[in-house]
Every structure is written in C-alpha cells, then in structure tokens.
Amino acid sequence: MTDAATLFGLCAAALVGIGVYALIVNPQPLRKILAFNVIGSGVFLVFGVIARRGAAVGLGADPVPQALVITGIVVAFSATAMAVALLLRLFQVTGRATLSTDASHGANADGGRS
Amino acid sequence: MTEALNLGIAAAVLALAIWTVAVRDTFAAVVGFVAYGLLLTLVWVQLAGIDVALTEAALGSGLTGAMLIGAAARLRRTEAAARAERPGVPTRVAAALVAAGVTAALAAAVLALPDPAPTLAPQTAENIAVTGVGNPITAVLLAFRAMDTLLEAIVVLFALIGVWSLAPDRVWGGRPGPRHHADPDGILAYLARVLPPIGLVVGVYIFWVGASLPGGKFQGATILAAMWLLAVTAGLADTPPIGRTWLRIALIAGPVVFIAIGAAGVAFAGAFLAYPDGFAKPLIKIIEWALLPSLALTLALIVAGAPQRPST
Numbered sequence: 001m002t003d004a005a006t007l008f009g010l011c012a013a014a015l016v017g018i019g020v021y022a023l024i025v026n027p028q029p030l031r032k033i034l035a036f037n038v039i040g041s042g043v044f045l046v047f048g049v050i051a052r053r054g055a056a057v058g059l060g061a062d063p064v065p066q067a068l069v070i071t072g073i074v075v076a077f078s079a080t081a082m083a084v085a086l087l088l089r090l091f092q093v094t095g096r097a098t099l100s101t102d103a104s105h106g107a108n109a110d111g112g113r114s
Numbered sequence: 115m116t117e118a119l120n121l122g123i124a125a126a127v128l129a130l131a132i133w134t135v136a137v138r139d140t141f142a143a144v145v146g147f148v149a150y151g152l153l154l155t156l157v158w159v160q161l162a163g164i165d166v167a168l169t170e171a172a173l174g175s176g177l178t179g180a181m182l183i184g185a186a187a188r189l190r191r192t193e194a195a196a197r198a199e200r201p202g203v204p205t206r207v208a209a210a211l212v213a214a215g216v217t218a219a220l221a222a223a224v225l226a227l228p229d230p231a232p233t234l235a236p237q238t239a240e241n242i243a244v245t246g247v248g249n250p251i252t253a254v255l256l257a258f259r260a261m262d263t264l265l266e267a268i269v270v271l272f273a274l275i276g277v278w279s280l281a282p283d284r285v286w287g288g289r290p291g292p293r294h295h296a297d298p299d300g301i302l303a304y305l306a307r308v309l310p311p312i313g314l315v316v317g318v319y320i321f322w323v324g325a326s327l328p329g330g331k332f333q334g335a336t337i338l339a340a341m342w343l344l345a346v347t348a349g350l351a352d353t354p355p356i357g358r359t360w361l362r363i364a365l366i367a368g369p370v371v372f373i374a375i376g377a378a379g380v381a382f383a384g385a386f387l388a389y390p391d392g393f394a395k396p397l398i399k400i401i402e403w404a405l406l407p408s409l410a411l412t413l414a415l416i417v418a419g420a421p422q423r424p425s426t
Contacts, residue, residue: 003120005161009227013217013223020213021209026200027199030144037147038150049161053233056239063254064238070165070251073170075266076174077174085280091192
C-alpha cells in the first residue's frame with residue numbers, strides 16, 4: 001500500500017516537471033493551457049497520495065484531501081475554460097494565436113474579423 | 115501482481131504526458147491529453163479515490179477534452195506560424211533545469227512524508243453519523259467543508275460569465291457556438307438519439323447514489339451536460355440565447371438555494387452553513403437537487419463557449 005502511494009507520488013512529481021517544462025518551452029497558448037492542466041493533475045495526484053497514506057478506521061483514504069481535489073478539478077476546469085475563451089477571442093480579434101508581441105512573427109496578422 | 119500493474123500504469127501515464135507535451139500537432143496533443151486523463155482515473159482507483167476518479171474522467175478528461183478539441187480545431191491554421199516561435203537551445207536547457215529542480219523537490223517531499231501519516235479520516239468517521247449521509251466525501255463536501263463547495267459552484271458560474279463577456283458586442287445575448295448540421299441518417303445523429311436517454315439515467319443515478327456511494331452532483335451534472343452537448347453537436351438541439359430570463363434564473367437557482375440554506379443556518383443553528391440537528395440530510399439533499407440542474411447547464415454552456423450568433 002505504502003509502495004503504491006510512493007510510486008504514484010514520484011510519478012506525480014515527474015508529471016509536474018513535464019508540465020513546467022512544456023509551459024515554458026511550448027510557444028502556442030493552447031499548448032501552454034495543456035501544460036497547465038498536466039501540472040494541475042500532478043499536483044492533484046500528490047494530494048491523492050497524501051490521502052491514500054492517511055487511510056484509517058476502515059476508510060481507504062483520508063476523505064478531506066480527496067474532497068479538496070474534487071473541488072480543485074472543478075476549479076481547474078473553470079480556469080481552463082476562461083483561458084480557452086480568452087485565446088479564441090484573441091484569435092477572433094487579431095487572426096493570430098500567439099503571445100509574442102513581435103508583429104513580424106505573425107504571417108497572417110491582417111486576418112482579423114472582429 | 116498489483117505492483118506490476120501499478121508500475122505499468124505509472125509508465126503509461128508518464129509516456130502519455132510526454133507525448134502530449136512533445137507531439138508536433140496540437141490536435142494530436144489534445145487527444146493524447148484525453149487518453150492521459152482516462153489513464154489517470156486508473157491511478158485514482160489504485161489510490162482508493164473512486165469519487166475523484168469519476169470527477170477526473172467526467173470533468174478533467176471528458177469536458178476539458180471536448181473544449182480543447184474544439185479550440186484546437188478552430189486554431190489549426192495558426193499552427194505553422196506559432197511553431198516558428200519555438201525558443202532556442204539556451205531557453206530549453208534552462209527550462210529543463212527548472213523542471214528537473216521542481217520534480218526533484220517534489221520527489222524529495224513525497225519521500226519525506228511523515229510516517230504515520232496525519233489523517234482526518236477518524237474525525238470524519240466519528241462525525242459522519244451526524245450528517246446522515248454514508249459517503250464520507252459527500253459529508254466533507256456538503257457538511258464539514260460546505261463553504262468550499264458553495265464557492266466552487268460560484269466559481270463555475272463566474273467562469274461562465276467570464277466566457278460570455280468575451281463575446282463581440284453585436285452578438286451579445288445571442289446563441290453560443292455555431293449551428294451544427296449533421297446527416298440525419300448518420301451515425302452522429304443516431305448516437306445523439308440513442309445515448310441521451312441512457313446518459314440521463316446514468317447521470318441521475320451517479321448523482322443519486324452520491325449520498326451513500328461514490329458519485330455526486332458534479333459527476334452527474336457533467337454526464338447530463340455531455341448528453342446535451344451531444345444533441346447540440348448532432349444538430350438535434352440548439353444552444354439557447356444567453357439573454358433569456360429563464361436561462362439566467364436556472365443558472366443561479368442552485369447557488370441561491372445553497373446560500374439561502376446557509377443563511378438560514380445563522381438563524382437556526384448559530385452559524386453560516388450550519389445545519390440544525392436532525393435536518394442535515396434533508397438539507398444536503400435539497401442543496402444537491404437544486405445544484406444539479408444549475409451545474410449541468412453551467413458546465414454545458416461553458417463548453418459551448420461565448421455567443422457567436424445573434425439570437426434571431
């Protein structure tokens with residue numbers, strides 16, 4: 001039991017690292033949103049490991065961190081929805097989907113339809 | 115045997131996470147992310163978190179995936195230009211070092227977790243009888259930490275307001291998303307007729323058993339939202355204009371009932387969101403029944419996105 005928790009704890013640590021790398025390196029905003037979600041799932045998994053280690057009195061895991069994770073998943077969904085909506089609006093207004101302020105990068109910068 | 119299974123799941127989760135990050139095509143990355151989320155539910159099952167596994171499958175992987183796939187499809191022609199912005203080697207090396215540092219710190223923290231682990235499970239088990247519900251997660255969400263759940267329902271509502279507010283002025287009050295047309299004899303329209311009745315039963319069942327078994331309003335509401343979105347995608351239903359009064363009332367009804375019951379707690383039980391003795395279970399049920407339709411509608415409309423067409 002402790003072994004499974006430790007294994008998935010290390011897995012969660014690796015997931016957060018993968019997400020952080022992608023968040024910095026990937027230039028596309030949508031890929032950054034994906035990376036943000038990978039980081040989030042890794043953090044939630046750490047909570048799950050802590051909950052599993054707190055198994056007691058017949059409960060398979062501590063329900064308090066698990067309930068916090070459920071709330072966290074819903075809030076992460078809300079934040080993702082907000083980010084996607086901002087990105088689609090950016091695309092609608094500028095015809096581009098980039099965070100770069102350098103106009104020379106956008107080959108189709110005139111494609112805006114407001 | 116279990117150890118081999120766990121190792122296999124962990125390896126597959128990591129491989130899919132790397133695929134999601136590394137693959138060139140964003141559409142493929144999003145599909146990888148959905149598969150990754152579904153595999154994560156197996157990890158949650160192995161960690162004795164069935165309620166979390168349901169939420170991850172429905173919301174974290176399903177609805178988030180649907181939203182991201184829609185966005186990836188619309189942004190497809192910006193891909194080539196964006197790829198040219200890929201940072202140079204120094205940035206990538208620095209990012210790898212930062213990521214490795216974060217992973218090392220987290221891994222050290224995981225290995226240094228205290229033993230025996232601190233836990234609130236005994237307190238939850240001791241006090242759960244007062245609430246009258248059998249599922250400890252539901253007891254935490256709606257009795258011990260009801261404030262979190264109230265704020266969570268309001269966060270979802272705010273997210274919808276945020277998404278709507280990004281609509282261009284000329285379509286304000288209009289319908290979200292394009293009007294979908296699918297072949298009425300095609301497989302999509304067929305599934306959109308066959309699946310919703312089944313999904314409706316499954317969604318309400320998952321909601322209903324949430325009081326005593328794994329499940330609950332968020333998981334149930336997500337399934338209901340998905341069924342409605344399926345009908346919309348197949349062209350069998352259309353999204354409502356967001357200016358409609360009935361829609362606004364339906365969206366806020368759940369949180370309003372929650373707040374009203376919380377405020378009544380001040381008068382009858384001495385604290386906001388406190389339940390009078392013996393009334394905990396019926397009040398929790400009322401809150402859950404009121405939240406279910408509001409949440410299903412809010413989640414579905416968040417995925418549908420900002421208004422795109424005038425209401426006529």
